[in-house]
Amino acid sequence: MRVTATVNGSPFSCDVAPGERLVDVLRAHGLTGTKYGCGSGECGACVVLLDGEPVNSCLVVLPRIEGHSITTIEGLGTPSVPHPIQEAFAEAGAVQCGYCTPGMVLSAYALLQRNPHPTREDVAAALDGNLCRCTGYVKIIDAVMMAAARLRGEALS
Amino acid sequence: MNEYDTTVVGHSVRKLDAMGLASGRHTFTDDFALPGMLHARLLLSPHAHARITSVDASEALVLPGVVSVVSAANAPRVFHTTAGQGFPEPSPHDSVMFDWKVRHVGDRVAVIAAVSEEVAEAALGLIRVNYEVLEPVFDPLRALEPGAPVIHDEPEAHAAIPVVYRPKQNLAASAEFSTGPVDEVWDQATHRLDRTYQVHRASHCAIEPHEVIAYLDPDGRLILRSSTQVPFHARRIVANVLGLPVGRVRVIKPRIGGGFGGKQEVFLEQIAGLLCLRTELPVRLRLTRQEVFMTSRTRHPQHLRLRSAADGEGRVTLLDLDTVLDTGAYGSHALTVATNTGSKVLPLVNRTRAVRFRARSAYTTLPVSGAYRGYGATQGAFALNVQMDEMARDLGLDVLELWRRNHIRSGESSPVFQALGEGTEGVPMSIRSCGLEQCLEQGSKAIGWEEKRGRGGNGRLVRGIGMAALMQGSGIPRIDMASATLKLNDDGSVNLLVGATDLGTGSDTILAQIAAETLGIRADQVVVYSSDTDLTPFDTGAYASSTTYISGEAVRRAASDLAGKIIRVAARMMGTELHGLSLRGGLVIGGDRVVAVSDVALRSLYQEDQEQLMGMASAWGEVSPPPFSAHFAEIEVDTLTGRIRVVRYVAAVDCGVAINPALAQGQTEGAVMNGIGYALCEEYLMDDRGRMRNGSFVGYRIPSSRDVPDLVTILVPTYEPTGPYGAKSISEISINGPLPVISNAVYDAVGVRLRSSPFTPDRVWRLLKGE
Ligand code: FES
Ligand code: FES
Numbered sequence: 043m044r045v046t047a048t049v050n051g052s053p054f055s056c057d058v059a060p061g062e063r064l065v066d067v068l069r070a071h072g073l074t075g076t077k078y079g080c081g082s083g084e085c086g087a088c089v090v091l092l093d094g095e096p097v098n099s100c101l102v103v104l105p106r107i108e109g110h111s112i113t114t115i116e117g118l119g120t121p122s123v124p125h126p127i128q129e130a131f132a133e134a135g136a137v138q139c140g141y142c143t144p145g146m147v148l149s150a151y152a153l154l155q156r157n158p159h160p161t162r163e164d165v166a167a168a169l170d171g172n173l174c175r176c177t178g179y180v181k182i183i184d185a186v187m188m189a190a191a192r193l194r195g196e197a198l199s
Numbered sequence: 200m201n202e203y204d205t206t207v208v209g210h211s212v213r214k215l216d217a218m219g220l221a222s223g224r225h226t227f228t229d230d231f232a233l234p235g236m237l238h239a240r241l242l243l244s245p246h247a248h249a250r251i252t253s254v255d256a257s258e259a260l261v262l263p264g265v266v267s268v269v270s271a272a273n274a275p276r277v278f279h280t281t282a283g284q285g286f287p288e289p290s291p292h293d294s295v296m297f298d299w300k301v302r303h304v305g306d307r308v309a310v311i312a313a314v315s316e317e318v319a320e321a322a323l324g325l326i327r328v329n330y331e332v333l334e335p336v337f338d339p340l341r342a343l344e345p346g347a348p349v350i351h352d353e354p355e356a357h358a359a360i361p362v363v364y365r366p367k368q369n370l371a372a373s374a375e376f377s378t379g380p381v382d383e384v385w386d387q388a389t390h391r392l393d394r395t396y397q398v399h400r401a402s403h404c405a406i407e408p409h410e411v412i413a414y415l416d417p418d419g420r421l422i423l424r425s426s427t428q429v430p431f432h433a434r435r436i437v438a439n440v441l442g443l444p445v446g447r448v449r450v451i452k453p454r455i456g457g458g459f460g461g462k463q464e465v466f467l468e469q470i471a472g473l474l475c476l477r478t479e480l481p482v483r484l485r486l487t488r489q490e491v492f493m494t495s496r497t498r499h500p501q502h503l504r505l506r507s508a509a510d511g512e513g514r515v516t517l518l519d520l521d522t523v524l525d526t527g528a529y530g531s532h533a534l535t536v537a538t539n540t541g542s543k544v545l546p547l548v549n550r551t552r553a554v555r556f557r558a559r560s561a562y563t564t565l566p567v568s569g570a571y572r573g574y575g576a577t578q579g580a581f582a583l584n585v586q587m588d589e590m591a592r593d594l595g596l597d598v599l600e601l602w603r604r605n606h607i608r609s610g611e612s613s614p615v616f617q618a619l620g621e622g623t624e625g626v627p628m629s630i631r632s633c634g635l636e637q638c639l640e641q642g643s644k645a646i647g648w649e650e651k652r653g654r655g656g657n658g659r660l661v662r663g664i665g666m667a668a669l670m671q672g673s674g675i676p677r678i679d680m681a682s683a684t685l686k687l688n689d690d691g692s693v694n695l696l697v698g699a700t701d702l703g704t705g706s707d708t709i710l711a712q713i714a715a716e717t718l719g720i721r722a723d724q725v726v727v728y729s730s731d732t733d734l735t736p737f738d739t740g741a742y743a744s745s746t747t748y749i750s751g752e753a754v755r756r757a758a759s760d761l762a763g764k765i766i767r768v769a770a771r772m773m774g775t776e777l778h779g780l781s782l783r784g785g786l787v788i789g790g791d792r793v794v795a796v797s798d799v800a801l802r803s804l805y806q807e808d809q810e811q812l813m814g815m816a817s818a819w820g821e822v823s824p825p826p827f828s829a830h831f832a833e834i835e836v837d838t839l840t841g842r843i844r845v846v847r848y849v850a851a852v853d854c855g856v857a858i859n860p861a862l863a864q865g866q867t868e869g870a871v872m873n874g875i876g877y878a879l880c881e882e883y884l885m886d887d888r889g890r891m892r893n894g895s896f897v898g899y900r901i902p903s904s905r906d907v908p909d910l911v912t913i914l915v916p917t918y919e920p921t922g923p924y925g926a927k928s929i930s931e932i933s934i935n936g937p938l939p940v941i942s943n944a945v946y947d948a949v950g951v952r953l954r955s956s957p958f959t960p961d962r963v964w965r966l967l968k969g970e
Contacts, residue, residue, distance in 0.1 A: 074230035075223020077456070079406040080488040084896035087406055115223035124222055132217035135861040138869065139703020140220025141407045141456030147221060166904040173896060175404050175457050176703050178868030179904045181861075 047107040049073070050117030064090070064099040064107060068114060075115035075144045079173070086172030089145035090114050096145075096152045098171070115144035118151060127151055127189040134185035138176035146172045150186045158194055162187060206783075207716040208924045211861035215708045215727060216454070216701075225454045228410045228426045233481040236412070237266055239474055240319035241484075242309040242326055243494055244301035247335035247564040247889030248348065251299045251308065251328060259311060259325035264318035267478050268326065270309035271297040274473065277440045278355045281466040282531040282569065283429030285678045285739060287359040289622025291371055291530040293351050296440065296470055301330070302350055302528035303564050304890045305493030312474045312482050335889050339525040339561035340502060342369040350528065350562040360622055362534060371530030372560040374538045376618035379553025384517040388508030390593050396505065396582040397955040398938065400525070400883045401498040402491065403571060404901050407456020409495055410485040411467045413475035416449075421472050424451045428462040428702050429740035434732045440469040441476065448472075449733045455702035459873070460570035462702065463742045464496050464531060492894035496569030497883070499536050499560070500525040503582040513596050515605045516552045518545055520582065524560040527567040533560035536568070538619045539575030539672075543825070544583050546613035547635075547670050548605045554615060564889055570742060572870065573934040576671055577877075584667035584939030585954060588946065597652070598943070599643055602668050602829075609633040626676040628822040632917040632927065634853030635668060638829035641913050642666070642851035646831035655948055659839050662846065663948025666831045667939040672823035673919075673928040674745030681750035682736035682817040683757040685714060687765065689804060691785050691797035692724040695757075698738025699750035700730045704930055705862040706746040710754045712858050713923050717758035718765075719782030720796065736815070744826070744928030747858060751923040752818035761814025768803055768812070769794045824919050826927045828852040830871075830936030832908075834944040841964025843945060844908075845875055850933050851913040856925035860914055867912040867933045874937035876902040882957050 046055040049068070058067060065088040068076045076099055079087035083101040090099045091113040092106075119125035124132070127147050137143050146169060153160060153168035160168070165186045166179070174182060219225040256268040274297045282290035297307055309326055313319035334348045341347055351366035358364035363373045385391065411425040421443065427433050430450040438445045455462065471484040486495065501524050508517035522540055526533040537558035545554055571577075591598035607613060612629040619625045643649075643666070651664045684696040695714050701707040711725035729735060738750055766780045769787035772794050773780075780789040787794045803812050831849040836842070850867050857863040880900050884892045893899045918925035942953040951966045 069230075070232075073223075074226065077227070077407070078229065079408070079456075080896055082488070082895060084488075085406055119222055121218045121222050121224055124218055128218065128221040131221045132213055135211070135214065135217075135865050137214060137217040137220050138705065138865055139405075139407070139455060139457045140216070140225060141227065141405075141454075141703070143221050144223040166907065169904040171903075173404075173406060173901060173903060175406055175459070175873065175901065176869045177865055178870070178872035178910065179902075179907045180868045180910050181865060183904065183907070 045104050045108050047109065048111040050113060058104040062104045064102040064104060067104060068099060073114045073116050077141055077144060086145040086149065087142055089148045089172065091148055091152060094152060094155060096149045115147060118147065126192050130185040130189035130192065134181050134188055136177060136181040136185035142172055142174040146174065146182055150189065154190055154193060158190060160190055205716055205924060207712045207722050208858050209856060211859055212708065212712060212722045214705045214862065215711055227407060227454045227456055228412060228424055229485060231412060231424060233414055236481040236483055237312040237314060237478060238316040238319050239310050239312045239471060239482055239484040240316065240323055241307055241490065241494065242323050244304055244306040244308050246301055246330055246332055247304050248333040249301050249330040250333060251301065252331050253329045254309060255327040256309065259322040262318065262322045262325060264314040265311060265322045267312040267474055268309060269297065269473060271299045275440065275442065279436055279440050280531060281464045283432035283463045283465050283740060286435060289360055289362065289534045290532055291356060291358050291364050293356040294529050296473065303566055305566060306528060307494065310470050310474065312478060335564040337563055337565060337889060339523050339563050342561040342563050343559060350564060362622060369562040370559060371526045371562050372534035372537055373558065374534065374619065375557040377555040378614045381517065381519055381553040381555045384553045385506065385508055388516060389511050390509040390590065392586055392590055393506045394586060394954060396503045396585065398501050398578045398581055399956050400500045400566065401877050401881050402899065403459040403461035405457030405459060405461055408486045408488060408491050409462065409467055411471045412481060412483045413471035414481035415475060415479060420447050420449060421475060422449045422451065423468050423472060424453060425468050426455050426462055427452055428458045428700050428742055429465065430700060430730050430732050431698060431737055432740055433465045433468050436465040437469045437472050441472055451731045452700055458702040458741065459572045460574065460742065461496055463570040488896065489894040492899065493566060493891055496531060497566050498571040499568035501540065501578040503578065505582045505586050507586055507590060509590055509594060513594050513601055513604045514550050515548050518548055518551055519555040520545065520579065521557045524558060525563050525565060525568060526560040527563055527565045529567045530560065530562065531567055531569040535621045536575040538621060540579040542615055542619035542625060543576035543671055544579030546607055546615045547583065547668055549607035549611055549613055550605045572873065572931050574931065577935045577938065580667060580669055580935040581938040585942050588943040598666065599639060599648065602639060606635050606668060607633065621675050621678060626822060631921065632824060632855055632919040633827055634915040634917040635827040635829065637915045638827060638851035638853055641915060642829045642831045642849045645849045645911055645913060646833060646847065651833060653947060660835050660837055661948045662833060662835045663944045664831065664833045665940045665943025665947055666829060667936050669828040669830065669932055669935045670825040671744055671928060671932040672825055673748035673922065674820045674823055675743050676820045676823045679739045679743060679745045679749050680817060680819040681738040681753040683754040684736050685757050685761045685814040687761060687800045687812040689797065689800050691720060691795065691800055692726060693718065695725050695727045695754065696735045697750060697754065698730045698735045699746050700741040702741050704866065705859065706741065709747050709858045709862065710751060713751050713754045714758045716924065717755055718762055720785050744931045747926050748922050748928050749818055749820050751926060753816055755923040756816030756818055757814040760816055761812060764812045765796060765799050768799045772802065822921060824921060824927050826852060826854045826929055826932050828932050830940045832940045832944050834941055834948065836945055836948045836963065838949060838967055841960035841967060843879060843941060843958055843963060845941065847909040849911045849913065850936060851915055852929060852933060853915045853917050854929035855917055855919035855922050855927035857914050858924065858926050863914055863929050864912045866929045868910055870933035871910060871937060872902045872907065874934040878937040878941045878956060879958055
């Protein structure tokens with residue numbers, strides 16, 4: 043079957059077998075920033091934004107994206123023109139192996155769209171579905187708080 | 200107390216690959232596909248212990264899309280260990296790719312390569328395997344008893360070095376030593392404790408599952424792109440198992456999504472490699488999460504019996520530790536985790552008159568144990584610290600005071616260092632940097648020890664605080680080796696080629712900082728490439744807390760080698776003597792004359808006396824200086840449910856000079872959270888047939904962002920004279936804290952001693968009820 047959607051702002055269409063999962067299709071199309079950690083919605087490594095909402099792309103079967111808009115980590119920023127959240131992750135030391143990072147960044151992005159003034163508890167709650175085994179989360183939460191302040195235009199303390 | 204003024208070392212420079220990772224651009228093993236690539240899936244044993252009487256793959260092979268099936272019927276039978284360790288490996292050679300016997304649920308029976316994962320998966324059900332089921336053994340103590348079923352009855356299983364190995368008795372490894380009059384000290388002691396402790400199995404849970412992609416280059420060499428901590432060991436082991444010369448195998452390590460010891464195992468590369476050689480097609484073998492739990496490696500559960508004695512002055516006079524490790528179905532790291540349980544723990548208490556240690560690793564028909572961050576020290580530190588807490592209470596002393604009176608100090612040695620090595624005798628060592636005293640001091644202040652200890656209470660929610668003293672090592676002395684190559688580019692930047700394996704820790708950045716410091720340039724002028732057995736020089740790999748200390752020293756030496764050459768050319772350009780020239784800010788400086796390093800490079804590459812200026816060096820450790828640490832936690836016990844909440848956690852760590860303080864903190868925070876998960880909730884739930892019931896992140900819960908307490912890391916600076924720029928290690932030590940700290944804090948809160956982990960609500964609740 044043929045599926046048509048928007049991926050990172052560009053029209054996207056491809057032929058897929060029914061039951062094919064979004065994570066695999068994105069990765070097969072070179073968007074390998076979306077990671078696989080469990081394949082069953084338990085780790086958040088595969089998070090992408092579906093119409094701005096974070097979803098585990100390993101749980102999304104392709105018909106679901108028909109006519110919708112997908113944002114992957116590649117669509118958020120580039121190494122030379124990063125999104126402020128990506129910048130903050132790098133600066134705060136929130137990236138160790140980096141395998142969880144794309145999903146974390148996208149979950150954080152969705153949070154900050156919805157709530158530009160989060161507390162540390164709000165951040166922890168929003169990232170609850172994104173597992174990280176390397177960092178212990180402290181610097182990830184720091185990074186999101188830092189990015190939130192910058193996006194609000196506040197000077198850094 | 201840096202001994203030098205450093206401009207790059209000691210600064211939290213941004214991790215070099217952070218932005219490439221945060222933007223999803225860096226590539227991991229799976230982020231790479233080759234045309235015509237096959238996908239492999241493993242058929243795993245449903246039985247804990249069985250003989251395979253027949254394997255019939257004919258039905259699977261006729262399924263369209265199936266290309267190859269390998270099982271005991273058609274696999275090479277080369278006995279090896281999957282443990283990625285120095286050569287010859289201290290772990291017993293008791294594994295083949297596929298055997299006629301399975302020894303745990305999840306053991307490998309066959310592998311299928313097909314055009315897609317779906318086809319491979321469908322074909323798994325078409326392989327007909329007949330099993331003769333054997334009696335399983337799930338208890339390591341029972342496994343060592345006479346008459347227990349023999350798990351490794353194959354005649355080929357052997358030890359590669361002269362060590363005790365008795366597979367007929369299910370004894371995979373053993374080690375012991377004793378010094379001083381143990382019985383006499385015990386008999387005469389005024390204060391004595393004799394307790395047993397149990398620590399449990401756990402999974403590393405790197406978020407990236409194990410994976411390898413195997414392909415042939417145009418000359419038919421086998422290329423393995425692998426998520427590994429040990430590329431050079433992988434090359435050696437795969438070449439041996441597949442009967443290839445080492446030169447016909449290349450292992451490439453791309454970005455790695457975490458390892459924690461789990462990827463110090465070489466158990467998939469040979470299988471993917473064999474399928475690739477047979478089919479002459481690229482083959483991808485990736486474990487599912489459930490397979491990671493079942494068929495990769497785990498932490499060694501241990502049954503530890505610790506006896507200690509003390510005199511009236513609060514001097515601990517005896518430590519006597521006897522432990523049995525459950526190494527599971529194969530003896531991966533069976534000996535070295537055993538010895539580390541003593542060698543990375545017992546020296547902490549250093550006023551003893553006698554010390555005895557015995558460890559035995561038993562085969563069982565359970566998941567395979569292996570290397571896991573902490574590596575025995577986690578288990579031993581639990582027993583020691585819980586017993587120190589109990590001893591202090593017996594003596595009527597504050598446990599901090601008991602530690603102060605007994606802990607090892609700078610300038611001291613311990614007989615344990617020489618007695619316990621890694622498969623051989625150890626190396627005598629006297630401690631040259633020890634910040635444990637300051638860790639105790641600063642950590643106890645930060646947690647509020649004086650105000651909060653012993654406050655307990657009678658309500659539903661009761662708080663308590665606890666502490667632990669810890670040590671680890673920095674590499675394996677006289678075994679771990681690392682090397683580095685540097686070459687100077689036109690613009691004064693350098694390429695740094697290292698076999699050291701960054702698996703997410705930030706070691707590439709640490710090594711770049713060391714090179715930059717030595718060469719007087721910025722860290723971002725160092726282009727790091729790690730690691731590829733064709734392109735980078737040898738390194739034993741990322742394990743045993745070795746990278747900063749040993750690989751870092753290799754880089755420092757290689758950079759000094761290059762610095763010397765740069766200075767020599769600069770002296771010629773300036774027409775001065777070598778003496779008195781130094782490198783700073785991208786310049787060679789001699790009095791009031793300067794030459795830019797880039798001009799040195801241009802001259803050497805294009806103009807005069809042309810040569811590629813390069814630095815090259817190797818390093819190995821003569822000693823393994825321990826980092827030290829004191830951990831503290833305030834916890835809250837819900838006496839109605841048995842639930843424990845960690846409120847505040849303080850880790851004070853002496854890692855020598857922290858080359859990059861932010862990365863050192865990150866290592867500590869990650870290790871502490873891994874340790875808290877291990878202490879409170881991570882657990883293999885097994886049924887009575889040896890099957891794991893919770894092989895997913897829902898069933899096996901690891902900490903999430905909501906579980907983070909107020910977590911404080913204090914880096915206590917010392918200067919280790921044998922380390923590069925004064926550095927020791929930091930990656931492992933902090934995982935050893937939470938287990939004893941939380942147990943001791945629970946006792947402080949509610950007077951219940953937790954000697955078996957994990958401290959699940961159910962277990963705590965039953966103890967509170969006096970069961
Ligand atoms: S891979 Fe999708 S949630 Fe883990
Ligand atoms: S940085 Fe490795 S899993 Fe998060």
